[in-house]
Amino acid sequence: MDTVISLKNISKTFYIREGHHDSIREKVFNLLKGxxxxxxxxxxxxxxxxxxxxxxxxxxxxxxxxxxxLKLIIGAYRPDKGGRITVNGKVIRLALGMGFDPELSARDNIYVNGSILGLTFRQIGKKFDDIIGFAELEKFVDTQLKFYSSGMVSRLAFAVALHTEADIFLMDEFFGGVGDEGFKEKSEKVFQQSFVEGRTILYVSHQLDTIQEYCDRVLLLNMGEAVALGSPKEVLNQYKQFFH
Amino acid sequence: MINRVFKPILELLPENNRWERIWKLAQVDFQKRYYGNRLGLFWALLNPLFQLGVYYIVFTNVFSVSIPYFALYMFIGLLFWMFFSEATTKSIQTLINYRYLIENIQFNKIDLFLSSTLSSFMGFAFNLAVFFVIALSLGPPVTLNFLYFPLFVVNIFLLALAFGLLLSTLNIYLKDIHHVWDMVTLLGIWLAPVFYSEDLFEKKLGFLMYANPFAGIIINVRKTVLYGQAPDFLLCFYNFAFAILLLVLCNLLFRRFSHKAIEKL
Structure with missing residues (x-):
């Protein structure tokens, strides 16, 4: 099978100055002090x-x-020298209420997001009713997102992601906040089917049962290092031994 | 209103995802800044007219400046300057404002700057329309040289975009850059012939003709729309080359450093 995400020797180091600000005065001082x-x-x-x-x-x-x-895969961060990331396909990261502007209505947010994911206005127009229907937000299409509950925002995020044909989904602690049981069941069902559709999904979660149920392979990270990689059963056992 | 004026133009273009996206982001940004579509336009138009009124009263009554068509002379200068300063100042915050998109979806970040500048351009375009209505009724001669005008609009757009990218990159390391830029823009408007005559500018500050790219643009704009003359082609070429060169450089700089900005957000 094709590789869609390939990471080679990826390291990421952040440089932080505590109690400092990036200002012109500070920069001059730092030059002097080193x-x-x-x-x-x-x-x-x-x-x-x-x-x-x-x-x-x-x-x-x-x-x-x-x-x-996940942020490295999205391209928001760049890896340290020597690392290489190749991603084939459109990626969307789903986290609680993210990817949307709270000042905009659902309609505008759908157009902005859909457009960034590579759809034309015509294509978005065709899918618009489906998206709103799936998210069960028919009555709030032109309401600003700041008036939505967090469950409603998650439903919208999920519906947009499903209908915009992104190839790779990064689920960052997403199912935890997806709202009521009925909708959760509906979205989980869709996710089981999507395996067949050939979409790639990365789950980041603390809910081990979700991971166990849906994942083919699991990576265990500790302090930035890959500790284990393998079948859910093996890795979850290791995780439990590791921390308990 | 925004939709009614700009959407037909967009629909003339072949269906293109990238331009649609840039347009949508710009439209939405304009709407947000001016609280919706209709009332917002009122504020976008009132602000420059109000400033013009204040400056006009001060300069004609207190300093008794006598320049033909002084109101129009000042108005067009102010409009170009306000567009430039608004668009560049807004660019400083662009990466922060669109953090919600950058962290969740993969796309070319330059689009954010194109749309942010375009959003300022929308207000500018409506104000230019007001200017031309007044200009045509107050009566400086209309000549074929009016046709050069869009050239300078494109020029100032490229210049604003280039400075926007530059400032946004500088803002990564120098968070107080906007204070400096406030001062630079204030200095810039006085180092160009906006409120005083072009003769005075050439006599006292002639060396700035090429150093302040804005001065050359505004001089050429007035030549074509106020005096019905052909533009100074050498100056026009210089300003265009300046804007394009700066844009290429700032784009390289931005590509090199922009990811740092996102890490520091």
Missing amino acids: DPPRSIPALKDISLDIKKGENFGIIGRNGSGKSTL
Whole structure:
């Protein structure tokens, strides 16, 4: 099968100066003092290939580098020198209420997001009713998102993602906030089918049962290092031993 | 209103996802800044007219400036300057404003700057329409040289885009750049013939003709629409080359450093 995401020797180090601000005055002072910033290694030498259609889980404790890894794949962050990331396909990251502007209505947000994901206005127009229908938001199409509940925003995010034909989904602690049980069931059903459609899904979650149920392979991260990679059963056992 | 004026233009173009996206982001940004579509336009038009009124009263009554068509002379200068300063100042915050998109979807970040500049351009375009209505009724001669006018609009757009990218990149390391830019824009408007005569500018500040790209643009704009003359082609060429060269450089700079901005957001 084709590889859609390929990570080679990915490291990511953040440089932080505590209690400092990026201002012109500070820059001049720092030149004189030569105070080095503190480096925080968020990811250390990760290599990974994810195949088309794979359901891939990433687990680890808070601060283990899960979200950093997703942001690298999205292209928001750039890896340290020597690392290479290749992504084939349109990627969307789903996190609670993210990707939307709270000042805009659902309609505008759908057009903005759809457009960035590569659809033309005509294509979005055709899918518009489906998206609103799936999210069950018919009565709030022109309401600004700041008046939505967080469950409603998650439903909209999910519906947009499903209908915009992104190839790769990055689910960042998403199912936790997707709203009521009925909708959760509906979206999980769609996700089981989507495996057949050949979409690639990366789950980041603390809900181990979700990971166990849906994933083909799981990566365990600890302090930025890849500790284990394999079948959900093996890796989850290791995770439990590791931390308990 | 925005939709009614700009959408037909968009529909003339072949269906293209990228331009649609840039247009949509710009339209939505305009709507947000001016609280919706109809009332918003009122504020976008009132602000420059109000400023013009204040400056006109001060300069004709207090300093007794006598320049033919002084109101129009000042108005067109102000409009170009306000567009430039608004678009560039807004660009400083662009990456922060669109963080919600950058962190979740993959796309070319230059589009954000194109749309942000375009959104300022929408207000500018309506104000230019007001200018031409007044200009045609107050009566400076209409000549074929009016046709050069769009050239300068494109020129100032490219210049604003280039400075927007530059400022946004600088803002990564120097968070207080907007204070500096406020001062630079204030200095810039006084180092160009907006409120005083072009003769005075050439006599006292002639060396700035090429150093301040805005001065050359505004001089050529007035030549074509106020005096019905052909533009100074050398100056026109210089300003265009300046804007394009700066845009290429700033684009390279932005591509090199923009990811740092997102990490520091």
